[in-house]
Amino acid sequence: MKPLNIFQRCIRVWEEAHPYNAAQVLQVAGEADVGKIAAAWNEVLLASGLGSARVVGRKFCYETAPRQEVAVVDAQLGLEGFITQEMNRPFGDKGAVIPFRPFVLPGAGAYHMGLMYRHWVADSISLRRLLREWFCRLCDPGAVRGEPLHVPTGGLWRYFGPGRSGWSWAKGALSVVRSTRQFSRVRRIEDVNNEQRVECSLHRLPDGMVEALLEVARRRQVTLHDLFLAALARACDAHGAAPRQCKSDLALGSIVDLRALSSENLENTFSLFLGFTAVVIGGELLKDPEGLLASVAAQNAEQKARRAAAVSMLRMAAGYAQGRLLSPERLAAFYRSYMPLSGGVSNVNMNRSWPAKYHPSPLLDYLRVAPTGPMVPVVIAATTMGRRLSFVLTRRASLVDAVRGAELARTFIEELTARANMG
Numbered sequence: 512m513k514p515l516n517i518f519q520r521c522i523r524v525w526e527e528a529h530p531y532n533a534a535q536v537l538q539v540a541g542e543a544d545v546g547k548i549a550a551a552w553n554e555v556l557l558a559s560g561l562g563s564a565r566v567v568g569r570k571f572c573y574e575t576a577p578r579q580e581v582a583v584v585d586a587q588l589g590l591e592g593f594i595t596q597e598m599n600r601p602f603g604d605k606g607a608v609i610p611f612r613p614f615v616l617p618g619a620g621a622y623h624m625g626l627m628y629r630h631w632v633a634d635s636i637s638l639r640r641l642l643r644e645w646f647c648r649l650c651d652p653g654a655v656r657g658e659p660l661h662v663p664t665g666g667l668w669r670y671f672g673p674g675r676s677g678w679s680w681a682k683g684a685l686s687v688v689r690s691t692r693q694f695s696r697v698r699r700i701e702d703v704n705n706e707q708r709v710e711c712s713l714h715r716l717p718d719g720m721v722e723a724l725l726e727v728a729r730r731r732q733v734t735l736h737d738l739f740l741a742a743l744a745r746a747c748d749a750h751g752a753a754p755r756q757c758k759s760d761l762a763l764g765s766i767v768d769l770r771a772l773s774s775e776n777l778e779n780t781f782s783l784f785l786g787f788t789a790v791v792i793g794g795e796l797l798k799d800p801e802g803l804l805a806s807v808a809a810q811n812a813e814q815k816a817r818r819a820a821a822v823s824m825l826r827m828a829a830g831y832a833q834g835r836l837l838s839p840e841r842l843a844a845f846y847r848s849y850m851p852l853s854g855g856v857s858n859v860n861m862n863r864s865w866p867a868k869y870h871p872s873p874l875l876d877y878l879r880v881a882p883t884g885p886m887v888p889v890v891i892a893a894t895t896m897g898r899r900l901s902f903v904l905t906r907r908a909s910l911v912d913a914v915r916g917a918e919l920a921r922t923f924i925e926e927l928t929a930r931a932n933m934g
Contacts, residue, residue, distance in 0.1 A: 512570040515631075516666035517827045519783055520569065522631040524834035525884055528843065529707035530601045534594055534880035535638050536625030537646060537866075540873040543615050543622035549581040551648035552613045555641060560659035561781065563607035564632055573662070574607045584616040590623055594711045594880055597627040598905070611641075621875055630882060634783045635859055636768060643865045650873050660781035667769070670784070671821040676772035678818040686817065687825050693791045697760040698753040699851050700888055705843045706909035709883055714902050714920050716927065721900040723931035733808040736765065736858045739893055740790060740811075741804045742926035747853040748797045750919040752888035752910035759794045764855040764887060765811075767820035786820030789852065800926075826850070846886045855887045861896040870897045883907050889919065 515523070522531050556562060562576035584593045593614065602608050610629035615622060624645070628638060640660065647654045663670070673680045721735075728735050740763055747763070748755055769784045770777045777784065790810040796803045814820070830849065834842050859879060861867060866877050874896075880903045881892040888910040893902040902923075906916045 512567065512572050513662045513664065514666050515566070515569050515571055516663070516668075516783065517824050517831060518667065518785055519631045521827050521831045521834065522783075522884075523566070524831060524842070526601070526631070528705070528839035528885065530599060531630050531882045531884055532598050532600075532602075532627055533630040533635075533638075533882055534597065534625055534627045534878075535635070535642055536590070536594075536623050536878040536880070537642060537874060538621055538623050538876035538878075539646070539650065540621050540875055542620075543617040543624070545581060545583055545615055545617070548615050548624055548649065549579075549613075552581055552645055553578050554648055555644045556609075556611075558644065558657045558659065559641065559781070561641075562609070564610045564629075565607040566604070576609050579609055579611075579613065582612065582614040584614055584623075586616070590616055591711060591713055594627075594903075595709070598709050598711060598880065598882065602629050613645075625878075631783060633781060634768065634785050635857070635879060636770065637781045637783070639864060639866075640779075640781070646869070646874070650869065658779075661779055663777075663780055663782045663784075667784070667786075667821075667824045667827075670773045670775060670777065671769050671786070671824065675774055676769070676818055676821045678822055682817065683822040683825055686819065686822055687829075690789065690826075693760075694762060694789075694849070694851055697762040697791055697851050698756055698853065700752045700847055700853070700910065702752075702843065702847065702907075702910060704909060705840050706907070707843075707883070707885065708908050709905050710908045710913065710916070711880055711906075712904045712916060712920060713878065714904065714924065716900045716902075716924060718898045720927065720931050721895050722898060724900075724927060727930050727933060731804065731808075733804060734811065735860075735895075736856065737804060737808040737811055738927065738930055739856050739858055739891065740765065740807045741800070742923050742930070743854050743856055743891060744792050744797060744803060744807070745800070745926050746919045746922040747889065749922055750911070750915045751853050752907070753851075753853050756794070760791055761794070761797065761853050762789050762791045762851060764789045764850070764852045766855065766857045766881070769820060772818060772821055786823040788814045788819045788823065789850070800929075843885045850886050852887045853889075855881075855883075855890045857881045857890065857892045859892075859894050861894060866896055876901060878903055881905055889916075891923065
């Protein structure tokens with residue numbers, strides 16, 4: 512039995528109200544052999560040693576899993592429709608449950624294969640390792656590692672606590688107090704019905720735009736993630752869940768991988784090692800693109816220096832404590848007050864990971880889908896691979912309908928396009 516870390520425990524509380532699922536999808540050149548794809552997936556399950564997940568209290572373990580079928584997506588439903596359906600479908604908690612749902616969407620000359628997964632089990636990096644083994648068994652058998660993955664022997668505190676990842680308890684607690692004060696003045700989201708059903712849409716920027724954006728970021732001494740947050744701020748201000756108000760501040764969140772902050776090698780550890788950061792953007796800056804970008808970049812740089820992503824475990828602990836005391840309805844209201852975020856960004860560059868070796872052929876594309884949870888009405892999961900930049904928009908349908916969602920995605924793309932065209 513291994514301990515659940517504080518983020519995993521928070522997610523399991525959130526799941527009492529709505530599934531907190533995620534997905535990763537590969538687009539592969541060639542024709543889909545469903546039998547071969549299913550056999551390869553079951554080999555991965557067996558070799559990895561993951562199997563079914565059984566949770567007992569605050570601990571969990573993996574058990575040997577039975578053979579698992581791979582769902583074939585109905586062409587009429589399509590990838591967007593299938594992902595939306597699965598993001599809202601719970602895995603269940605009776606006994607040991609396989610926390611992965613593999614699927615394939617056949618196509619002419621190329622197919623999609625992917626995993627819908629229960630997010631408390633693993634983060635994006637962990638899932639990429641599973642997908643690598645699955646992909647290599649189909650496309651590059653000589654590169655298969657076939658070794659079991661390790662699960663952690665401690666929680667976030669052990670790997671990323673004070674003294675282990677460069678922050679102190681006193682400064683961490685002080686930063687939580689300061690951020691709470693900042694959140695007290697940002698716009699709130701009214702959600703009377705607490706309907707958490709999500710819908711997803713897939714988007715792709717023109718090939719080569721990522722290179723232009725990286726050049727802009729280099730010249731401005733900001734990051735690509737800073738550009739994404741600035742663009743999302745403008746999009747949420749115009750088309751998001753919270754109405755635009757005169758000089759009303761807006762808060763956005765970012766999911767951050769914590770592995771680099773650990774003194775231990777976690778490369779082969781299968782778990783969820785995530786923290787989060789948030790930027791608060793003054794209402795007057797939302798009409799000033801240059802001031803907006805400068806503010807976002809300065810906040811992100813400052814938070815990176817003080818290890819804010821690791822410190823976020825303190826906020827998680829407070830949220831978990833409330834979650835044990837409140838009903839799902841009251842908990843959602845608490846989160847809207849505790850962290851009133853208007854949107855979030857998850858950003859991954861696959862050019863630094865294994866997919867780069869197989870792109871542009873046979874690996875044509877890589878998509879990631881992120882959940883919203885009780886705090887965030889819209890999330891953009893941006894993925895760079897080669898010269899391609901794709902993103903999946905996940906939105907709470909009751910807060911941002913299909914029309915506003917389309918406008919939000921369009922504005923996000925237009926903001927990035929304008930940046931790229933600045934030369």
